[in-house]
Amino acid sequence: MSNPAAKARSIDLHDAGPSARGIGRYRLLALVLAGVVGLSVVPFFGVNDSVLLTMSTIFMWIILSSSWNFISGFTGYVDFGHGVFFGVGGYVTGILVAKAGLPFAPTVPLAALFSAVLALIIGYPLLRLRGVYFSIAMLGLFLAIRELTLIAKPLTAGAQGLILPSEVDRTFFYYLFFIGAVLVVSLAWWLRRSQFGLSLLAIKDDEYGAEARGVNTTVLKLTVFCLSAAITGSVGACWAYEVTFIDPGIMFRDSFLINVAIMATLGGLGTVWGPVIGSVVFLLVRDTLWANQGNSFLVVFGVFLIVLVLFMPEGIVGTIQRGERTVLGRLIRRLRHRGSSHVDLSHPTVSPAPTRIVTND
Amino acid sequence: MHTLIQVVIDGIILGGFYALMAQGLSMIFGIMRVINLAHGEFLVIGAYLAWMAHEYLGLDVLAVLPILIILGFVIGWAVSRLLVIPVLERPELMPLLITFGLAAVIQGVLTLVFTTTPRMTTAFYSNSILEFLGYRISVARLVMLVAAIVLLGLLSLFLNRTKAGKAMRATAENREAARIVGIDVTRIYCAAFGVGTAAAVAAGALFSVTQGFYPFSGPLFTLKAFVIVILGGRGRISGTLAAAMFVGLIESALSGYVPNVGTGLGTAAAFILVVIVLATRPKGIFQLRGVNA
Numbered sequence: 042m043s044n045p046a047a048k049a050r051s052i053d054l055h056d057a058g059p060s061a062r063g064i065g066r067y068r069l070l071a072l073v074l075a076g077v078v079g080l081s082v083v084p085f086f087g088v089n090d091s092v093l094l095t096m097s098t099i100f101m102w103i104i105l106s107s108s109w110n111f112i113s114g115f116t117g118y119v120d121f122g123h124g125v126f127f128g129v130g131g132y133v134t135g136i137l138v139a140k141a142g143l144p145f146a147p148t149v150p151l152a153a154l155f156s157a158v159l160a161l162i163i164g165y166p167l168l169r170l171r172g173v174y175f176s177i178a179m180l181g182l183f184l185a186i187r188e189l190t191l192i193a194k195p196l197t198a199g200a201q202g203l204i205l206p207s208e209v210d211r212t213f214f215y216y217l218f219f220i221g222a223v224l225v226v227s228l229a230w231w232l233r234r235s236q237f238g239l240s241l242l243a244i245k246d247d248e249y250g251a252e253a254r255g256v257n258t259t260v261l262k263l264t265v266f267c268l269s270a271a272i273t274g275s276v277g278a279c280w281a282y283e284v285t286f287i288d289p290g291i292m293f294r295d296s297f298l299i300n301v302a303i304m305a306t307l308g309g310l311g312t313v314w315g316p317v318i319g320s321v322v323f324l325l326v327r328d329t330l331w332a333n334q335g336n337s338f339l340v341v342f343g344v345f346l347i348v349l350v351l352f353m354p355e356g357i358v359g360t361i362q363r364g365e366r367t368v369l370g371r372l373i374r375r376l377r378h379r380g381s382s383h384v385d386l387s388h389p390t391v392s393p394a395p396t397r398i399v400t401n402d
Numbered sequence: 403m404h405t406l407i408q409v410v411i412d413g414i415i416l417g418g419f420y421a422l423m424a425q426g427l428s429m430i431f432g433i434m435r436v437i438n439l440a441h442g443e444f445l446v447i448g449a450y451l452a453w454m455a456h457e458y459l460g461l462d463v464l465a466v467l468p469i470l471i472i473l474g475f476v477i478g479w480a481v482s483r484l485l486v487i488p489v490l491e492r493p494e495l496m497p498l499l500i501t502f503g504l505a506a507v508i509q510g511v512l513t514l515v516f517t518t519t520p521r522m523t524t525a526f527y528s529n530s531i532l533e534f535l536g537y538r539i540s541v542a543r544l545v546m547l548v549a550a551i552v553l554l555g556l557l558s559l560f561l562n563r564t565k566a567g568k569a570m571r572a573t574a575e576n577r578e579a580a581r582i583v584g585i586d587v588t589r590i591y592c593a594a595f596g597v598g599t600a601a602a603v604a605a606g607a608l609f610s611v612t613q614g615f616y617p618f619s620g621p622l623f624t625l626k627a628f629v630i631v632i633l634g635g636r637g638r639i640s641g642t643l644a645a646a647m648f649v650g651l652i653e654s655a656l657s658g659y660v661p662n663v664g665t666g667l668g669t670a671a672a673f674i675l676v677v678i679v680l681a682t683r684p685k686g687i688f689q690l691r692g693v694n695a
Binding site for chain 2: 113117119121163166167169173174176177178180181182184185188189192295299302303306310337338339340341342343344345346347350351354
């Protein structure tokens, strides 16, 4: 059942570039709606738990990489410590549920709030820094908070971890992450078209220029950073409840940092659909490699990243949209000009996405 | 009092090692404006090379150190030429991502070749401990400190006295001006990356005698090197040395005075420090105003 839906959804992703204007906004909207409706009825068709888990994991990473894209893709401030909000959100819920005995639902807004406040406190001094200094400071913060979580045993139980009493219902988490993903992508859609989003892109292109034109860059950067942190924090809270056991090594994983970065870069930084496509492709590729190669995962994955950065730095969506600067982008452009608008759908760089989605369901 | 002096001794030894490690990163950052996220992995490569030299060829660390330094320079040059130079003009994220990918590849290859079993290089002085007025210093750590200081001295001579070193400093100061006066900037970048990698490999080889290592030891080294580069300001050897001693002293004090959690607290303290310094003095606390090389 999910196949037509997934297919419909992926086709519209492809055409999110200049040709999207060719199909017309209403058809695009209809395709997105069809995709959303299709995906929202998936649990009614007797799919097993592992498929639901895979799909909800993909939705979760769509939310996470999109929220990372808000700060890093839009403003160009590369946050290499974004996992700190995921961990902090998870620990807020973990402590409140496991130690204070609160029900799950009210802890999520608290986790989001706490993450946003943390982002505000550290963002205020750090976002004045430009470029790599911000990245390094965030990485440092990530490691520092992980160490502190390990040390603060009375509160966090340290390396022993916390057990959350929860009933894992895959369908519930499927819908939770699905709705979250739809909301976050809508938010990205809106952001890309709003004055706010355009100002953020202006910061990435030329921060001094944006300042000179009267854009209050500090306020904008702080706002988007807090927003991004709140989203990531609430996802961390939900995920902690889903896995029912958390410790610092799980909540503050190193791999988190690189995963979001790869997903957003693979899809296309600063685009709406980039993190979505990036997450889907990355997770399917990763799961395939994990299953088949085991230990060589790191090697294959590292080479993949290097090749990606060298030959497709604009990502999948970016290459399709405005990639005339890269080899692949020029190729796509040439194909598109030569044939009808359908030709680019069969291009090798984009075809893995739809086929992989279909086979996985 | 006894603990205090022991802590200071340990801190200085640790600081010497950190200084050599961080100076490599500092050169790459100072000259190319690139953060090499695979720096710690080069250090681990150095450690494994030293371990292999002793295990299979029976050669001592100090004997193979010159060869390892040359090898490190060649590796660094190749990495820079093939991976870093092509993305240098692109947004800052690209060199970061590419060196991160490289780090993953190195970790993966090391795991496949050596497994995750921790290793430690043996040397003829491995088990000797120097006792002096009741203070205990392991000879391996002392050798590490002395070798690190000698290497840093040589690096300083290279930067200040040779033509290539002066060209590097000129490029760090002003890339365009360096290009105008006829310096081949791309070659200088490759050479700087090579020297930085050589420093990491040498530090790793020296470190491998004092403590166990495994394929995933790298990231912590990279991060500590970052901390020191930021505290010390980029490029300056004296700044790096002071910052490295500072971080070494903090770490040894915390692990000496705070039982059980001291080591973890030391790591956290270094990172908290860096966040504070970045927020208040982005140019580093040991960087003198207006003095640059």
